Amino acid sequence: MARRFTDAIGLLNDLLNRFESGAASPIAHPDYPAFPSVVAADAFLKQIREAESAGVVSIRWGRGANRDQVAHVRLASAEILYRYLRRTPASRIAQDAAVRLVAGAAMHDSLKNSASQVAEVWGRGKTWHGFASSDVETLRDAFVLAQAILANKHLGVDYKTFSRRTVGHSKTLERIEGAVVRLLSGILEFPPGARPREALRAIGLERFAPPLLIAGKIDLDGADLSGISPLYLGITPKEADRVRFREPPAYVLTIENFASFNRHIAEADPGRLGTTMYVGGYPSLATQQALRTIAGLVSEQTPIFHWSDIDPDGTWIFHTIERAVDRPIRAHLMSVEVAERLGQVPFKKSAPARCPPHSGIAALAAYLAKDGAKTLEQEELDPVLPEFH
Numbered sequence: 001m002a003r004r005f006t007d008a009i010g011l012l013n014d015l016l017n018r019f020e021s022g023a024a025s026p027i028a029h030p031d032y033p034a035f036p037s038v039v040a041a042d043a044f045l046k047q048i049r050e051a052e053s054a055g056v057v058s059i060r061w062g063r064g065a066n067r068d069q070v071a072h073v074r075l076a077s078a079e080i081l082y083r084y085l086r087r088t089p090a091s092r093i094a095q096d097a098a099v100r101l102v103a104g105a106a107m108h109d110s111l112k113n114s115a116s117q118v119a120e121v122w123g124r125g126k127t128w129h130g131f132a133s134s135d136v137e138t139l140r141d142a143f144v145l146a147q148a149i150l151a152n153k154h155l156g157v158d159y160k161t162f163s164r165r166t167v168g169h170s171k172t173l174e175r176i177e178g179a180v181v182r183l184l185s186g187i188l189e190f191p192p193g194a195r196p197r198e199a200l201r202a203i204g205l206e207r208f209a210p211p212l213l214i215a216g217k218i219d220l221d222g223a224d225l226s227g228i229s230p231l232y233l234g235i236t237p238k239e240a241d242r243v244r245f246r247e248p249p250a251y252v253l254t255i256e257n258f259a260s261f262n263r264h265i266a267e268a269d270p271g272r273l274g275t276t277m278y279v280g281g282y283p284s285l286a287t288q289q290a291l292r293t294i295a296g297l298v299s300e301q302t303p304i305f306h307w308s309d310i311d312p313d314g315t316w317i318f319h320t321i322e323r324a325v326d327r328p329i330r331a332h333l334m335s336v337e338v339a340e341r342l343g344q345v346p347f348k349k350s351a352p353a354r355c356p357p358h359s360g361i362a363a364l365a366a367y368l369a370k371d372g373a374k375t376l377e378q379e380e381l382d383p384v385l386p387e388f389h
Contacts, residue, residue, distance in 0.1 A: 004031035006040065008047035012056065012085060015075040020090045020125035027074045048073055056081045090133070094122035097136040101143050108150050110187045111143055129182060141167045142179040149184060149205065155285070159200075159207040191282050191316045192350050202320070204285030212237045212290050215265040216275030217246040232265060232278075240290035245297060249275040251388035252298060253332060254291065256281055256308040256317055257378050264307075264383040274388065282317060288324035295325035305332040305386045306360075310339045311346070311375040312368055315353040318361040329360050332386045333378065336367045342381075343374030 005011035011028045018026035030048075035041040048070060051057050058076045062069045075081065082089055098119030102112060122133040131139045148154065148166045157165070163173035173180065177196040184190070190199040200206070215232035219225045221242040225233070235242070251274035255261040261278040269276065277294070279287055295304060306321050306329055308314030314334060322329050352365040359365070367373050 003028045004034070005029070006031050006034050006036075006044060008044050008051070009085070011048070011073060012051060012081060013087070015057070015073070016078060016081055016085070016087065017125055019075055019078045020123070022124060025074055027072045029072045030070050032069065045070065051081075051084065052076075054080060054084055056084050090125045091123040093133050094119040097122060097133045100136050101140050105144060105147060107143065107147050108187065111146060111150075111183060114183050114186075115143065129179060131179065138176060139179060141172050142176045142183060145173055145176075145180050146183040149180070149203065150187065154203075154205045157205075159205060162205060191313055191320075192352075193313045194282055198282050201284045202282045206284055206286075209237050209284055209286035210280050211235060212240065212287060213261065213278040214243065214275065214294075215261075215269075215272065215277075216249055217272050218275065219244045219246055231262075232276075237284070237286035237290035240293040243294055243297065245275070249273070249298060249302060251275075251386050252295065252302060252304045253277070253386055254279050254304075254306045254321055255378075256306075256314065260307065260378050260381075260383060268383040268385050273385070279317070279321065282313075283320055283324070288320065291321060292324050292326065295327060300327070303386070303388050304329040305388075306330075306334075307332040307378060308334060309375070309377050310334050310343060310364065310368075311377075312350045312352040314378075315355070315361050315365045315368060319353040319355045319359060319365075322355075322359060322361070328358075330386070331360055331364065333381050333384070334361070334364055336364060338381070339364070339367065339374045339376055343376035345372055346375050349373075 003014060005014065005028055014028055015026050030041075030044060032041065035044065048057065048059060052059050055077055058074045060071045060074065061067055062071045098115050101115045101118065107115075118128045118131075118139070121128045128139075145163070145166055148162070153166065154162045159173065160170040164170040177200060181190065181196040181199045188203060191202055194202065211234040213232045213234050218233065220233075220235070220239075221244055253264070253274055253276045255264060255276060255278055258278060258280070261276065265276050275294075277291070279291070283291070304325060304327065306318045308317045318329070318331065318334070352368040353361065355362050355365055368375070
């Protein structure tokens with residue numbers, strides 16, 4: 001659609017905007033029906049003629065009855081127009097802003113590359129994920145926070161304290177966490193479908209670690225729980241080394257979904273043959289460390305299972321736990337057969353976890369990477385005991 005104007009300076013700025021966006025010789029048109037008066041139209045024409053005389057634009061006139069009207073205005077020289085409007089080129093603004101993004105800080109090479117990419121986008125007069133070149137100071141905080149995460153300064157610190165210590169304000173990370181995750185996504189591995197807060201939680205940055213829920217014949221160091229029968233026990237992940245098994249569990253099962261966790265311990269294993277743990281979706285770094293601790297308390301002969309949704313996120317959670325415990329784990333109710341029998345093809349396809357062939361979820365991940373693969377939420381399935389014999 002043709003761009004039409006009644007303001008000459010607005011027209012000239014629009015020509016530069018489109019030039020910065022990549023148009024070699026952009027054109028614009030007067031909006032004659034929209035002029036409030038003949039006087040306004042004459043003033044517009046006078047300004048355009050002055051710009052033509054300065055070598056800024058070329059004018060194409062109409063024909064026939066409209067020969068005294070401007071048909072369109074074409075950019076003749078961007079360099080002259082910048083001076084004519086006393087406007088700084090977006091490329092120069094972008095270069096200056098990009099320098100400020102990483103100035104005075106030792107940055108990871110990938111972050112330096114990201115700063116160059118941001119400058120390239122800004123140089124075309126565009127925004128980078130909603131950040132304009134005028135937002136350079138805000139985006140700089142995102143770079144500083146990302147670098148601090150790469151330096152592991154977030155470990156053992158809660159979300160707001162990390163933000164305050166790093167950039168001087170406790171709520172900054174909360175406001176720009178999306179930008180921080182985008183900067184880190186090419187360096188760190190995040191869950192494929194995770195929101196920014198979930199992605200940061202997966203690498204150990206969270207407000208406070210959620211409790212780890214455990215069901216089974218367990219005690220805590222210094223506390224004999226054999227006299228009571230709680231449905232499950234909730235502890236902070238850092239207390240996992242206090243867990244003691246009253247007798248060796250027949251299996252260990254981690255579950256992503258809270259409803260499925262409750263149903264499993266109430267319906268499938270009311271006698272507590274095994275130890276069942278709720279990991280709360282994407283397992284936080286604290287939860288991963290707790291799972292590693294508890295896995296180390298059972299023998300190598302005790303099978304460890306995981307139960308998630310049959311979808312790309314489920315494979316990511318499985319493989320994350322698999323790496324956390326550093327031993328083979330088995331998929332529970334997560335198979336190609338179950339997907340084909342009960343699942344549906346999703347509207348939006350995403351990539352499953354990248355895992356080696358020996359992974360316990362490799363077959364399902366390979367299936368989910370194919371066109372037409374079906375997915376299934378674990379809540380659709382009734383709980384059953386894993387095949388631990």
